[in-house]
Amino acid sequence: MEAKAEARYIRVSPQKARLVVDLIRGKQAGAALNTLRATNKRIAPAVEKVLQSAIANVQDRFEDVDVDRLIISEAYVHDGPRMKRVRPAPMGRAYRYQRRLSHIVIKVAEKES
DSSP: OEEEEEEEEESSOHHHHHHHHHHHTTSBHHHHHHHHHHOOSTTHHHHHHHHHHHHHHHHHHOTTOOGGGEEEEEEEEEEEEEEEEEEEOGGGOEEEEEEEEEEEEEEEEEOOO
């Protein structure tokens, strides 16, 4: 029994999102929720929302699932498209910079006994 949830086009760099996702990979779902609530990063509430969505998806697909036995089987962050922006620079020039986007994917599965 496995279900997946993903959030796409999240306005945070993938490097920063991976710091939070690495904290919960392989943990039980309840412990991961507690970890995310205690994490002091701006992306933590978004990752928590994706995890809760994955838990709801597995409950929706399978009636006989035990939520207390769910573990995070996969959790990863991919690069999204980059928004190119221009910042004014001295002497009439312009500096280009990029605003990075992320796709966050979390899969939960029931632990085998």
